[in-house]
Amino acid sequence: MGRSIVIVTWPDLFLVSDQEIKLGHYHFMNSQALGKSTSKAEVQGITPQGIWLFVNDREHFLSYRDFPWFQEARVKDVYHLEFSASHHLYWPALDVDLELESLEHPEHYPLTFKK
Numbered sequence: 001m002g003r004s005i006v007i008v009t010w011p012d013l014f015l016v017s018d019q020e021i022k023l024g025h026y027h028f029m030n031s032q033a034l035g036k037s038t039s040k041a042e043v044q045g046i047t048p049q050g051i052w053l054f055v056n057d058r059e060h061f062l063s064y065r066d067f068p069w070f071q072e073a074r075v076k077d078v079y080h081l082e083f084s085a086s087h088h089l090y091w092p093a094l095d096v097d098l099e100l101e102s103l104e105h106p107e108h109y110p111l112t113f114k115k
Contacts, residue, residue, distance in 0.1 A: 041055040043078055043081055044059070049063055050063040051067075055089070077091065078094075088100070
């Protein structure tokens with residue numbers, strides 16, 4: 001963890017630790033260093049062929065052929081991605097749930113969506 005520097009100009013502002021700052025009766029916590037993303041999953045792009053995801057430091061391409069739910073979706077609905085338990089991807093507006101395992105090992109999930 002990097003060093004924290006606090007210039008004290010108010011008598012009631014002080015550094016508690018690298019993660020905590022107190023200002024009067026308010027108590028602030030820093031969960032991560034500034035500039036780093038706290039998200040472990042994000043949509044990185046939408047192309048005419050599919051969408052690009054970045055999950056747990058890996059890129060995944062979801063083609064519309066294999067994941068047709070995204071092809072006619074609104075852009076804001078595709079970008080609204082929730083990630084939980086380090087393995088579950090969910091798009092609330094589309095009601096699409098995917099396990100990360102199905103992206104990393106599609107051969108284990110032979111069933112595909114049929115229109």
